[in-house]
Amino acid sequence: MEYFHKPVLLAEVLKYLSCTNGSTVIDCTLGGAGHAEAIIDLIMPKGFLLGIDLDIAALNAARVRLARFSQQNFSLVQGNFKDLDRILTDAGLYAIDGILFDLGVSSTQFDRAERGFSYRYDAPLDMRMDQSQNLTAADVVNTYSKEELARVIKEYGEERWAGRVAALIVRTRQNRPIRTTFELVDIIKNAIPAAARRRGGHPAKQTFQAIRIEVNGEIRVLDQSFRDAIKWLKPGGRLVVISYHSLEDRAAKNVISDLSRGCICPPGLPVCNCGHKPEVKPITKKVVRPTPSEIADNPRAESARLRAAEKL
Numbered sequence: 001m002e003y004f005h006k007p008v009l010l011a012e013v014l015k016y017l018s019c020t021n022g023s024t025v026i027d028c029t030l031g032g033a034g035h036a037e038a039i040i041d042l043i044m045p046k047g048f049l050l051g052i053d054l055d056i057a058a059l060n061a062a063r064v065r066l067a068r069f070s071q072q073n074f075s076l077v078q079g080n081f082k083d084l085d086r087i088l089t090d091a092g093l094y095a096i097d098g099i100l101f102d103l104g105v106s107s108t109q110f111d112r113a114e115r116g117f118s119y120r121y122d123a124p125l126d127m128r129m130d131q132s133q134n135l136t137a138a139d140v141v142n143t144y145s146k147e148e149l150a151r152v153i154k155e156y157g158e159e160r161w162a163g164r165v166a167a168l169i170v171r172t173r174q175n176r177p178i179r180t181t182f183e184l185v186d187i188i189k190n191a192i193p194a195a196a197r198r199r200g201g202h203p204a205k206q207t208f209q210a211i212r213i214e215v216n217g218e219i220r221v222l223d224q225s226f227r228d229a230i231k232w233l234k235p236g237g238r239l240v241v242i243s244y245h246s247l248e249d250r251a252a253k254n255v256i257s258d259l260s261r262g263c264i265c266p267p268g269l270p271v272c273n274c275g276h277k278p279e280v281k282p283i284t285k286k287v288v289r290p291t292p293s294e295i296a297d298n299p300r301a302e303s304a305r306l307r308a309a310e311k312l
């Protein structure tokens with residue numbers, strides 16, 4: 001199957017990264033290289049892009065998509081962006097002009113049935129972005145306590161019926177392990193009251209999202225990763241974050257607003273004595289959303305939110 005993922009908010013990413021010939025750019029979530037391809041077109045012949053992804057299949061597809069460019073203009077690394085300090089040190093890069101995070105999963109990861117990300121295909125419960133990682137969705141579903149499962153499903157899936165879904169998972173696995181996506185879909189459908197099931201989208205959507213986020217540790221790495229990324233930017237360099245989940249957007253918003261603050265003296269002090277200086281300034285006044293025509297063309301873009309900041 002072709003590895004195809006339509007880059008979301010592409011024009012906005014290019015505008016806020018503001019890169020030109022000679023820029024050094026880090027794409028922390030390379031995926032199928034949709035954004036990366038457009039960025040390299042802008043920064044070549046003198047510029048350089050480093051692409052990072054956890055997923056070997058994504059890196060292989062990206063290599064094919066980027067084959068028309070010279071090796072002098074890009075390099076790809078398998079890794080977790082939480083290790084950005086080590087990855088950039090190993091690559092010998094510094095004074096970065098732009099860093100992009102396009103969070104979450106790609107459409108191709110969803111569409112490859114055997115990866116177990118989708119409630120639409122029957123497959124082993126896997127959901128690992130990095131397939132060398134030990135923890136799989138089957139481990140989460142079969143070993144987490146009822147309370148842990150309820151917390152994950154509530155917090156990451158915002159599933160109203162999290163407690164009922166967790167309880168039925170635990171009851172079912174007392175008889176036999178839950179091995180496949182369709183087994184989990186059946187459990188979720190049986191746990192959610194019929195009237196609620198008829199409202200909204202697919203009943204398994206939120207629970208699947210929650211388990212995927214837990215398996216890949218997606219939220220807990222964000223705060224530190226954004227702070228690390230900002231450290232590597234040169235003055236005038238740009239950070240751009242696209243998120244698809246309220247917790248991702250909140251992490252980007254909090255880091256940008258925290259690092260934009262000047263004085264951090266306690267309120268009421270007559271003169272500032274902290275000497276604290278802001279490290280970035282936000283360059284998106286409000287969160288940027290896709291236009292209706294982008295959503296019509298690419299429904300996956302619907303939940304996308306973009307925030308950007310400039311290093312001072």
Ligand SMILES: C[S@@+](CC[C@H](N)C(=O)[O-])C[C@H]1O[C@@H](n2cnc3c(N)ncnc32)[C@H](O)[C@@H]1O
Pocket residue numbers: 005006007008028029030031032033034035036052053054055058079080081082102103104105106107129218221
């Ligand atoms: C939304 S897709 C990116 C799509 C890409 N911008 C494009 O245009 O094709 C997100 C990608 O980030 C990767 N990813 C998610 N979390 C990661 C992390 N912590 N470190 C590295 N890659 C990650 C996923 O494997 C996936 O390929």
